[in-house]
Amino acid sequence: AIDNLKTLKSGKLRISVASTANYFSANLLAAFLKQNPNVHVSLNVTNREQLLKDLKSNDCDLLIMGKPPTDIDVQAKPFMGNPLVVIAPPDHPLGLEKGIPLDRIAEESMVIRELGSGTRFAIERFFHVNKLALNVGAEMSATEAIKQAVSAGLYLGIVSRHSIEQELETGRLIELDVRGMPITRHWYLVHRKDKKLTPIAQSFRDFLFEQTAVQSIAAEEL
Ligand code: PGA
Known part of the structure; x- marks a missing residue:
């Protein structure tokens, strides 16, 4: 996967993150952009309610949020407490x-x-x-x-x-x-199930799970 990341990709990556996730997502993005300097990032920092709207309108590639929604068909994977x-x-x-x-x-x-x-x-x-x-x-x-x-x-x-x-x-x-x-609580990487991820979004997804990764989620999320 590392070799994969080193191949230069260009294009746009649109991410929406919960405002509290901003404290670590900027660092993660910076590390990703160092490996992919031709990627142009658009980072939207907002609250849960707005994130759910972004998901509904299919306005971004990936989201970082707390407890994933149950009323939208999403792919959601936890990566950090x-x-x-x-x-x-x-x-x-x-x-x-x-x-x-x-x-x-x-x-x-x-x-x-x-x-x-x-x-x-x-x-x-x-x-x-x-x-x-x-x-x-x-x-x-x-x-x-x-x-x-x-x-x-x-x-x-x-x-x-x-x-x-x-x-x-x-x-x-x-x-x-x-x-x-x-x-x-946990942070989840989320996208709509019907979303076809761009190669850049897929690389960022792989990168994020390489850098983080929680083993399992024991309790019910609040
Ligand atoms: P928020 O964080 O409080 O900025 O909306 C999102 C979340 O933790 O679900």
Whole structure:
């Protein structure tokens, strides 16, 4: 497959990715483009609701998203875990506690993503399954905005661990140790079953699975 990737391909690759997947998809794409410098990429970064629209209108070659839809005939393969974690400012009193009960988190004012976000759906379902209500203080349509709001000490937040690598390193944010968390999700590479993939889309697909690949998915996705 590596030899295959080295043969220069030219043309267009249209990918739509969930906004939280943006944190790693840009790196993956960059590595792919190094091997295929004649490929022109069009990357659409958006939320789950819009991704589903892109799928319906058959507007892109490939998508990277959370839980694949059940009402559209798709080919979907998981390739990476996507743990959702509770974040807090570094001086938050809960930062020192281990095994914090979820109902203690539910008492705190939270900032969550906009309606239409897959991350938000997963958080809402997780709280619902645990028979708890979220105390939503604010809604924001970008993970970056959520991180800023949490860092400023306004709220707690729940985001993909992929999105906070740098902040954890610099100590601008901390991850709380909450019992039963993280919420386990996965990233899937998705395309419509009736889609005839271009050679470039096929190469990117092969490349992505070579670089990542989860063995199996144990639990029901939220
Ligand atoms: P989103 O992520 O929250 O940016 O919509 C998509 C997903 O995780 O399904």
